Each structure stands twice: as structure tokens, then as C-alpha cells.
Amino acid sequence: MTAEIIAFPKQECGDRLVSSIARLEALSIDVERVGADDPGASLDQLLAAMERMSDQLVDLASLLLDEDTKLQAQSAFRSLSGRIAETRETFDLIGRRRDI
Structure with missing residues (x-):
């Protein structure tokens, strides 16, 4: 009886992708629910969801893209994170001005 070596495909990348x-x-789905359940939901909740989505998109990019394109995607999402932070700061300032 001879033994056969069976090479199974690597599941790591596929599992991570799924x-x-x-x-x-x-x-x-969470963002859709917030929009449907509470259209006046706080901007902070929506900005936090955008940040989490961008993190997930960077994770997907690391699995699917070549190195150069992956770096471009990471740079774009860092820029997006910076803009989200600026948006939060602006709305905080507006909120503080209303309280005065």
C-alpha cells in the first residue's frame, strides 16, 4: 500500500477574506439599522461606523491587492480618518458655541 500526499489549499487567506x-x-447592516431606526442618529455614531468600515476595507485591501496598491489604499484611508476627526472637531465646536 502506498501513501498519497494530499495537498490541501491554504485556508488562512480564504478564511480571513470571508x-x-x-x-x-x-x-x-448596523449603519442601515441606525438610519432606519433613528434617522436623527448622532453624527458621532455614523462617523464611528465610517471609521470601522474603513478599517475593514484596509483589511480587505491587504488580502486582495498588490503591495503598491495596498499602500495607496492605506494612505487614502488614513486621510479619511483625518477628515473624520476634523469633522468631529468641527461639530464639537459648533455644539459648544450653541451652549454659550
Whole structure:
């Protein structure tokens, strides 16, 4: 009797990809629910969801893109995070001015 060596495909990347897509889908469902349940939901909740989505998109990019494109995607999402922070600061200032 001879033994056969069976090479199974690596599941790590596939599992990570499926997991990352599932997390992204869950985030989009949360955003849809917030919009449907409470259209006047706080801006902070929506900005936090945008940040989580961008993190998931960077994770997907690391699995799917070549190195140069991956770096470009990371740079774009860092820029997005900076703009989200600026938006929060602006709305905080507006809120403080209303309280005066």
C-alpha cells in the first residue's frame, strides 16, 4: 500500500477574506439599522461606523491587492480618518458655541 500526499489549499487567506467580508457586511447592516431606526442618529455614531468600515476595507485591501496598491489604499484611508476627526472637531465646536 502506498501513501498519497494530499495537498490541501491554504485556508488562512480564504478564511480571513470571508471573515473580513462578514465583518464589513455586519457594519453596513448596523449603519442601515441606525438610519432606519433613528434617522436623527448622532453624527458621532455614523462617523464611528465610517471609521470601522474603513478599517475593514484596509483589511480587505491587504488580502486582495498588490503591495503598491495596498499602500495607496492605506494612505487614502488614513486621510479619511483625518477628515473624520476634523469633522468631529468641527461639530464639537459648533455644539459648544450653541451652549454659550
